Amino acid sequence: MSTEITTRxxxxxxxxxxxxxxxxxxxxxxxFAAWKIEGRQPLTYLNLPYFAFIDEADRSAKRVAQxxxxxxxxxxxxxxxxxxxxxxxxxxxxxxxxxxGMEAWGNLHVPVRVGTGSGEFELWQINRYGKxxxxxxxxxxxxxxxxxxxxxxxxxxxxxxxRGATLVxxxxxxVHADHLSGGPELARxxxxxxxxxxxxxxxxxxxxxxxxxGTELSFGGSSIxxxxxPGHTPGxxxxxxxxxxxxxxxxLFVNGIxxxxxxxxxxxxxxxxxxxxxxxxxxxxxxxxxxxPAHFASPGELDGDGVVQRRLGDxxxxxxxxxxxxxEAFVEAMRRSVKPPxxxxxxxxxxxxSPGMVRDEQASEWELGKNQCxxxxxxxxxx
Amino acid sequence: MEKVLDARGLKxxxxxxxxxxxxxxxxxxxxxxxxxxxxxxxxxxxxxAKANKQINLIKQETTTDENxxxxxxxxxARLG
Numbered sequence: 001m002s003t004e005i006t007t008r009x010x011x012x013x014x015x016x017x018x019x020x021x022x023x024x025x026x027x028x029x030x031x032f033a034a035w036k037i038e039g040r041q042p043l044t045y046l047n048l049p050y051f052a053f054i055d056e057a058d059r060s061a062k063r064v065a066q067x068x069x070x071x072x073x074x075x076x077x078x079x080x081x082x083x084x085x086x087x088x089x090x091x092x093x094x095x096x097x098x099x100x101g102m103e104a105w106g107n108l109h110v111p112v113r114v115g116t117g118s119g120e121f122e123l124w125q126i127n128r129y130g131k132x133x134x135x136x137x138x139x140x141x142x143x144x145x146x147x148x149x150x151x152x153x154x155x156x157x158x159x160x161x162x163r164g165a166t167l168v169x170x171x172x173x174x175v176h177a178d179h180l181s182g183g184p185e186l187a188r189x190x191x192x193x194x195x196x197x198x199x200x201x202x203x204x205x206x207x208x209x210x211x212x213x214g215t216e217l218s219f220g221g222s223s224i225x226x227x228x229x230p231g232h233t234p235g236x237x238x239x240x241x242x243x244x245x246x247x248x249x250x251x252l253f254v255n256g257i258x259x260x261x262x263x264x265x266x267x268x269x270x271x272x273x274x275x276x277x278x279x280x281x282x283x284x285x286x287x288x289x290x291x292x293p294a295h296f297a298s299p300g301e302l303d304g305d306g307v308v309q310r311r312l313g314d315x316x317x318x319x320x321x322x323x324x325x326x327x328e329a330f331v332e333a334m335r336r337s338v339k340p341p342x343x344x345x346x347x348x349x350x351x352x353x354s355p356g357m358v359r360d361e362q363a364s365e366w367e368l369g370k371n372q373c374x375x376x377x378x379x380x381x382x383x
Numbered sequence: 384m385e386k387v388l389d390a391r392g393l394k395x396x397x398x399x400x401x402x403x404x405x406x407x408x409x410x411x412x413x414x415x416x417x418x419x420x421x422x423x424x425x426x427x428x429x430x431x432a433k434a435n436k437q438i439n440l441i442k443q444e445t446t447t448d449e450n451x452x453x454x455x456x457x458x459x460a461r462l463g
Contacts (some may be wrong), residue, residue, distance in 0.1 A: 028426050028427060028429075028430040029430070030426070030430075031426070049427075049430055049431075049434065050395070050396050050399075050427075051396070051399050051403075051427065051430065051431040051434065051435070052434060054396060054399055054400050054403050055403065055431075055434075055435050075395070076395070076423055077394070077395070077423075079394045079395055079396065080395045080396040083396045083400075365422070
């Protein structure tokens with residue numbers, strides 16, 4: 001048995017196959033509570049920080065052995081868990097170490113094909129599973145469009161190269177707060193135009209195309225309609241691909257909606273979001289439109305093919321936020337849902353407004369953890 | 384008297400593993416000053432001192448060295 005497992009191999013086992021491996025997480029209790037490895041099935045966890053194995057190796061190893069066998073050992077970067085795995089093996093417990101730890105888990109991107117369709121048109125969802133971030137690649141007639149690229153550009157560039165497509169357009173749905181956008185740099189490297197709308201109140205220092213609400217972008221026999229959907233942020237934009245797939249950014253998720261409180265203006269942004277969802281174009285789109293969002297909150301949102309998508313009509317029927325039919329009730333619910341965002345979100349927004357200033361190491365640290373971009377209403381369980 | 388442990392450039396678990404070894408050679412109340420560059424050491428030292436009743440984390444400081452690198456300084460003592 002190998003002593004290490006890569007993030008991709010672990011994804012295949014926990015998500016693609018739905019295995020239930022026990023996880024030994026050797027980080028601090030707070031770090032474990034905030035963010036951990038999740039699979040399709042509920043996993044069993046043991047959180048025993050690595051210093052317990054420095055202080056009392058025998059006793060700690062015995063505790064692990066009593067709790068189970070065949071562990072996946074996890075820490076922040078993969079070194080402390082490797083040390084713990086060695087201790088455990090000396091004590092006869094079977095364990096594999098997750099190479100690169102949670103940092104690598106949060107950086108794993110898995111491309112998943114959405115639907116099948118003919119060879120001329122392909123839609124790919126790039127699942128950054130550990131963080132719950134989704135980006136999309138649309139390929140048509142040898143041309144490609146990337147929406148909400150992360151800073152891990154090789155993911156997009158290698159997919160485009162593998163499918164023999166030329167990048168002709170890069171789009172962001174909004175100025176992200178939970179991760180750094182790779183859009184401006186991806187576009188620069190390909191000589192393609194980049195578009196994002198920051199919206200009122202924000203100064204954007206990136207070269208963007210002058211695109212407005214309602215524009216149709218045509219490429220390789222396909223078309224993308226640009227739809228202003230303000231609320232999560234003032235500039236939030238959704239992209240309707242060939243009239244069928246809605247790349248909704250953080251406006252609409254398969255199990256809810258994007259938080260309107262990240263800018264500290266829950267009242268104004270909340271009103272704007274209500275109008276977008278009910279009276280704006282999102283209210284008019286047919287129920288059969290397939291919504292592909294920029295985030296998911298739990299692995300249960302992946303469908304059988306591993307795609308995060310849902311019919312607009314089903315989201316309308318299931319979302320407690322969308323059931324709030326008056327603007328006042330909606331805004332009041334949004335006010336009650338306000339919670340402080342992670343402090344680092346302000347820095348990430350600033351960096352996305354002025355791209356190209358952040359070192360990789362810094363970016364990695366800022367991006368640790370799962371996104372917190374969805375509204376979580378204090379009352380009521382959700383599916 | 385304080386003893387200095389230079390754990391700069393070392394990744395976890397080394398700062399704590401080495402600190403533990405050094406503390407075992409010190410008498411109760413003697414102070415060990417640990418220099419580290421691993422940012423994770425800040426929370427980890429706190430967690431360690433919380434979990435191990437024999438370890439007293441007296442204080443933590445952050446400074447910057449001549450190359451602009453952040454140095455995390457931990458002052459530890461053995462209680463028992």
